[in-house]
Amino acid sequence: MRTLAMVSSALMVIVGTFCIANSTAAFTSVAFIVGGALLAMGVIELIVFRNVGYEGNMITKTYVVQAVIGAFLGIMFLSGQVNEDVAVTAIFAMLLMTNGLAADSSINMDIRSNSTSEKRTFLLGTAMTLLGAYMFFNKSAFNFHVMLLIGIASVLIGVDRFRIGMSLDYNKPEFLSKNEEKIERAKREEKRNTRIAIEATRRSREQRNKIKKLEEEIQKERAHRENSSRLRRNKK
Structure with missing residues (x-):
């Protein structure tokens, strides 16, 4: 799920990044790309959050709502229902x-007691909120290109989403778990066979020494008997 x-x-x-690089283009020329990305993001997040379980987590429920909205907006952009710069900027x-x-x-919200990760999250969230608020007044302020603002918003x-993905518990896919179990079983079998081989080698060495x-x-004994026989013959 984290990979998704x-x-x-x-x-x-x-x-x-593509939108920033083409900041002077009209939104209608890239609406299909942006819409497809939003739709894919929404669908992927619905799959992710459905599998990690969100019934008892209000924060995750909020992300699920955002995923649904993102997928819906993607469909709207793909179908050409929204193509005016003002409407797109507001959305x-x-x-x-x-x-x-x-x-x-x-x-x-107590920044002083937050961890480094929480402080980064706070800075990111604040930047997103402030940029979103500015976009409502872009025409009356600096009047940046719409595609530039959309590009920055998409990057943020x-x-x-990267932050959210990293916060998810990593669950290995079932087929990977089974394969890893097979590997562990094979390793244990290899160790057992190695011990058996070592023991067999040791016993074989002991048997050779005994032989x-x-x-x-x-x-x-043969030399002793031969010597005894020779001595008896010499006495005779």
Whole structure:
């Protein structure tokens, strides 16, 4: 599941970078790409959060709602229902603000006692919220290109999805677990066979030593008998 979340994050960052690189283009020319990315992100997140379980977690339920909204917006962009710059800017502004506020609400608001990870989450959430608020007034302020703002918003959303993905508990897929069990079983079998082989080698060495000692004793006995026989013949 974490891997799927990483895919969702990378997809939004790539699309955001593309929008920034083509900041002077009209939104209608990239609506299909942006819509496809939002739809894919929403579907992936629904799969992820459905599998990690969200029934008892209000924060995760919020992310599920965002995933549904993202998928719906993706369908709207793909179908060409929304193509005016003002409407698109407002939609991304609201999407960015809700994601930013959700990120900030997921941590302890006492900044001084927060961990480094929580402080990064707070900074990211605050940046998303402020940029989302600014996008509502872009026409009256600096009037940046719409695609530039959408690109930055997409990158921030992608980074936020990366943060969420890293916070998920890593559960190994079932087939990987089974394969790992097979590997562990094979390793145990190999160790057992190695111990058996070592023991067999030791016993074989002991048997060879015994045989060698017996052969030496037999040689000594033969030599002793031959010497005794020679002495008796000499006496005669």
